[in-house]
Amino acid sequence: xxxxxxxxxxxxxxxxxxxxxxxxxxxxxxxxxxxxxxxxxxxxxxxxxxxxxxxxxxxxxxxxxxxxxxxxxxxxxxxxxxxxxxxxxxxxxxxxxxxxxxxxxxxxxxxxxxxxxxxxxxxxxxxxxxxxxxxxxxxxxxxxxxxxxxxxxxxxxxxxxxxxxxxxxxxxxxxxxxxxxxxxxxxxxxxxxxxxxxxxxxxxxxxxxxxxxxxxxxxxxxxxxxxxxxxxxxxxxxxxxxxxxxxxxxxxxxxxxxxxxxx
Amino acid sequence: xxxxxxxxxxxxxxxxxxxxxxxxxxxxxxxxxxxxxxxxxxxxxxxxxxxxxxxxxxxxxxxxxxxxxxxxxxxxxxxxxxxxxxxxxxxxxxxxxxxxxxxxxxxxxxxxxxxxxxxxxxxxxxxxxxxxxxxxxxxxxxxxxxxxxxxxxxxxxxxxxxxxxxxxxxxxxxxxxxxxxxxxxxxxxxxxxxxxxxxxxxxxxxxxxxxxxxxxxxxxxxxxxxxxxxxxxxxxxxxxxxxxxxxxxxxxxxxxxxxxxxxxxxxxxxxxxxxxxxxxxxxxxxxxxxxxxxxxxxxxxxxxxxxxxxxxxxxxxxxxxxxxxxxxxxxxxxxxxxxxxxxxxxxxxxxxxxxxxxxxxxxxxxxxxxxxxxxxxxxxxxxxxxxxxxxxxxxxxxxxxxxxxxxxxxxxxxxxxxxxxxxxxxxxxxxxxxxxxxxxxxxxxxxxxxxxxxxxxxxxxxxxxxxxxxxxxxx
Numbered sequence: 111x112x113x114x115x116x117x118x119x120x121x122x123x124x125x126x127x128x129x130x131x132x133x134x135x136x137x138x139x140x141x142x143x144x145x146x147x148x149x150x151x152x153x154x155x156x157x158x159x160x161x162x163x164x165x166x167x168x169x170x171x172x173x174x175x176x177x178x179x180x181x182x183x184x185x186x187x188x189x190x191x192x193x194x195x196x197x198x199x200x201x202x203x204x205x206x207x208x209x210x211x212x213x214x215x216x217x218x219x220x221x222x223x224x225x226x227x228x229x230x231x232x233x234x235x236x237x238x239x240x241x242x243x244x245x246x247x248x249x250x251x252x253x254x255x256x257x258x259x260x261x262x263x264x265x266x267x268x269x270x271x272x273x274x275x276x277x278x279x280x281x282x283x284x285x286x287x288x289x290x291x292x293x294x295x296x297x298x299x300x301x302x303x304x305x306x307x308x309x310x311x312x313x314x315x316x317x318x319x320x321x322x323x324x325x326x327x328x329x330x331x332x333x334x335x336x337x338x339x340x341x342x343x344x345x346x347x348x349x350x351x352x353x354x355x356x357x358x359x360x361x362x363x364x365x366x367x368x369x370x371x372x373x
Numbered sequence: 374x375x376x377x378x379x380x381x382x383x384x385x386x387x388x389x390x391x392x393x394x395x396x397x398x399x400x401x402x403x404x405x406x407x408x409x410x411x412x413x414x415x416x417x418x419x420x421x422x423x424x425x426x427x428x429x430x431x432x433x434x435x436x437x438x439x440x441x442x443x444x445x446x447x448x449x450x451x452x453x454x455x456x457x458x459x460x461x462x463x464x465x466x467x468x469x470x471x472x473x474x475x476x477x478x479x480x481x482x483x484x485x486x487x488x489x490x491x492x493x494x495x496x497x498x499x500x501x502x503x504x505x506x507x508x509x510x511x512x513x514x515x516x517x518x519x520x521x522x523x524x525x526x527x528x529x530x531x532x533x534x535x536x537x538x539x540x541x542x543x544x545x546x547x548x549x550x551x552x553x554x555x556x557x558x559x560x561x562x563x564x565x566x567x568x569x570x571x572x573x574x575x576x577x578x579x580x581x582x583x584x585x586x587x588x589x590x591x592x593x594x595x596x597x598x599x600x601x602x603x604x605x606x607x608x609x610x611x612x613x614x615x616x617x618x619x620x621x622x623x624x625x626x627x628x629x630x631x632x633x634x635x636x637x638x639x640x641x642x643x644x645x646x647x648x649x650x651x652x653x654x655x656x657x658x659x660x661x662x663x664x665x666x667x668x669x670x671x672x673x674x675x676x677x678x679x680x681x682x683x684x685x686x687x688x689x690x691x692x693x694x695x696x697x698x699x700x701x702x703x704x705x706x707x708x709x710x711x712x713x714x715x716x717x718x719x720x721x722x723x724x725x726x727x728x729x730x731x732x733x734x735x736x737x738x739x740x741x742x743x744x745x746x747x748x749x750x751x752x753x754x755x756x757x758x759x760x761x762x763x764x765x766x767x768x769x770x771x772x773x774x775x776x777x778x779x780x781x782x783x784x785x786x787x788x789x790x791x792x793x794x795x796x797x798x799x800x801x802x803x804x805x806x807x808x809x810x811x812x813x814x815x816x817x818x819x820x821x822x823x824x825x826x827x828x829x830x831x832x833x834x835x836x837x838x839x840x841x842x843x844x845x846x847x848x
Contacts, residue, residue: 281478
């Protein structure tokens with residue numbers, strides 16, 4: 111009984127700030143400007159199909175690259191001395207304390223014409239701006255979300271019982287076998303969790319592409335950002351479609367991992 | 374003894390192991406024969422698991438040789454040793470089912486699929502887990518997980534199976550059952566089992582030979598009967614089974630004095646008037662009429678234990694435990710008889726009784742009537758006595774002048790408790806500091822293999838001024 115009473119404020123919170131807004135977005139997505147039922151917002155939303163696909167593609171690339179970079183890092187971290195582990199995790203976290211926009215601006219400066227990258231490459235006789243393309247967007251996203259990939263994998267790897275590694279060695283595994291047959295399979299929940307934590311926000315992010323991308327690198331988050339003030343109905347419809355995509359993605363991920371990975 | 378004729382499969386020669394400056398194994402040597410069930414027995418922290426891990430290849434000794442089948446295998450990694458381990462917490466792979474756990478080692482050997490299947494099925498049948506192939510290991514009970522762990526080690530057909538307290542997590546009834554099962558599996562598979570435990574009953578039940586360890590050293594190796602009937606010292610006698618361990622004096626060959634009485638015994642060669650430890654098992658004491666007893670005492674308590682009564686009988690200040698099928702009346706005076714053969718005489722664990730410190734006074738305060746000396750890099754202040762600086766002293770501290778500092782601030786810190794033996798009156802506790810050993814009397818039982826601060830009560834100490842010896846400096 112006691113626990114139920116304690117949960118009342120949270121239930122109210124969820125109702126006011128989660129359920130009701132969700133229903134309102136649902137209603138808005140199916141109405142036109144005059145307030146009557148209409149499928150027009152969805153018709154308009156589907157004119158942004160290309161942007162949708164591009165967003166998913168960028169999110170996919172960012173997630174993949176994050177995973178490739180994060181996995182070995184997490185593996186090495188988990189095998190370090192405890193004190194060095196803490197230092198490295200700290201270093202990984204510190205950029206996240208910096209304002210999101212500042213970090214994007216930093217990348218603009220790094221990649222722009224006459225920026226450090228340009229100057230470095232000009233030694234080889236290559237000139238130009240490295241901003242305003244899909245690659246720059248992906249770089250920005252990877253930088254933004256890499257810690258969210260490293261931390262869950264690192265946490266799962268730390269939890270692997272060292273005696274399992276000993277058991278595998280005892281049964282005849284060399285270093286690579288231990289990784290292939292024990293460490294990797296046991297780190298899958300961390301990978302799934304990391305993918306979820308990177309893919310979902312990067313699919314719906316905005317501003318990164320506006321600052322780092324070219325004209326055709328506009329992402330769905332930016333579209334919502336732009337049109338919501340003038341056309342709430344279409345904005346809501348796009349949001350709803352995005353939500354369904356993300357939900358489908360989470361269900362898919364759930365098939366591979368257990369519930370804790372999605373939380 | 375049939376074991377002696379057998380071939381040695383693994384031998385440890387003068388193994389020395391140290392972690393962070395702390396000696397774990399102090400030059401131990403041990404031969405293990407083919408097809409035998411050897412148990413390494415000792416209190417926690419005695420180095421028994423480290424010994425096992427050296428054979429498994431998980432720990433490299435600082436010095437000494439590990440000889441396997443006549444070949445030195447120091448530095449050979451675990452995966453290249455024909456040895457498999459059953460780990461303390463089973464360490465089953467949680468992402469694999471029962472079949473894949475057991476097949477793990479065979480798959481690494483790249484055996485054909487149908488052979489793996491055949492061998493795994495056969496092994497699961499041996500451990501009574503037929504039909505569990507597809508089960509997830511997390512759905513198994515403790516006993517079942519245990520059997521999967523055993524099957525996983527056995528199926529690889531190793532020369533030696535190492536078992537690190539594998540029954541520790543099971544409840545008593547299941548443990549007893551598994552003990553017999555393990556012994557049976559060992560007999561039928563004809564493998565060498567090296568088993569580590571701190572449970573003396575487990576060791577006696579299963580083993581062909583028992584290795585008793587304490588404080589990084591092997592105390593005794595022998596058959597369970599040997600270890601029980603002929604313990605080499607008070608530590609082993611105390612650790613294995615119930616025992617009355619008493620201080621005695623060997624008067625001459627076959628004559629021993631305990632509790633103020635002279636008794637006949639069968640041991641020889643200890644020398645005249647030598648202090649010794651005496652072991653008498655509770656079941657070897659016969660209750661008689663007071664007039665005919667070798668020892669006379671008053672029955673203080675009697676507890677029914679099922680098969681027998683366990684009586685506590687006070688002889689003077691000393692408590693003797695007696696097991697008998699008939700109970701004597703509490704408060705009555707009874708006699709006790711022991712046949713000479715059942716009186717086991719052992720050398721003392723320590724060659725001294727009083728703790729003697731020879732030192733030089735490093736500081737003195739006449740007004741305060743005190744002086745100081747250095748003991749193992751710590752300065753010790755002795756109140757109530759004054760000797761001028763530079764005096765050479767012999768300080769004699771009887772065992773009851775030592776105590777564990779309750780406030781955590783002792784004269785010497787971090788003293789290791791090596792053994793605690795109840796001598797009928799007090800516990801005799803042997804302590805080890807950096808440079809020496811100490812004997813302490815205590816009425817409280819202490820946990821061995823822990824570090825404690827030690828205090829001295831100098832009001833019980835004796836002081837003797839020695840002749841100055843100019844060449845020597847102490848410090």
